[in-house]
Amino acid sequence: MDTMLDKRERILAAAARLIVRNGLQCSMAAIAEEANVATGSLYNYFASKEALVLGVYTRVSLDMAERLIATPPAAEPEATLRHYIDSYIDFIWEDHDRARLFDYLDNNPLITMEDAKAIFGPFVQHGIAMIEAAQAAKVVREGTPTMIMSFLRGAIRNTLKRQRLSGPHLSSGDRQLIADMCWSVIAA
Structure with a gap:
């Protein structure tokens, strides 16, 4: 699988898990940690938390x-x-x-x-x-x-x-x- 796609999907899956557990109180840093990616790397895929939430809806x-x-x-x-x-x-x-x-x-x-x-x-x-x-x-x-x-x-x-x-x-x-x-x- 393309590593870019794999990392993006890991981020979306992590965000979904944390939204289920904590609602939107989860931070971008917590999502990055859950996805096992650097926080800065997360922003390469999603410019903001709103963009990430939009990505979760899309998924x-x-x-x-x-x-x-x-x-x-x-x-x-x-x-x-x-x-x-x-x-x-x-x-x-x-x-x-x-x-x-x-x-x-x-x-x-x-x-x-x-x-x-x-x-x-x-x-x-x-x-x-x-x-x-x-x-x-x-x-x-x-x-x-x-x-x-x-x-x-x-x-x-x-x-x-x-x-x-x-x-x-x-x-x-x-x-x-x-x-x-x-x-x-x-x-x-």
Whole structure:
């Protein structure tokens, strides 16, 4: 791997871990130490803490897009949306720290609305398009596609957040229950 990219990714991962642990109270020096890079070197990649936070948001967005903007080949709108629900459950459940980071970033917006739209726009538009296609096929209830997709993602994140309090295991039955509940709420 390119050492420049590797160092940048280490810095982003370190920043994400420290944001989860301490919020934004972490210093650039602490992030550099966590990433095992010199503080001065950190500034070669990110001119400011704000730029680093923007980088963390971008990394989260890229991870989400990579995992969740995959559509099963030739799938009908219902199958596509059900696949998305299953994939989102897996995405949120499989990495506790990423889920906590996402929760923190979602509840403590650290970037402007314009930056958020630019970073998460493709991901959000993909979700809206899935809902619109499912509504056109009459398999999803009428309503604002943005609200329906926001509901789905929020319901999954919050349910899994509470489930983690019970322990580190998510049974296949509980996982299926979450997916079924999500579908039953939005189904036409």
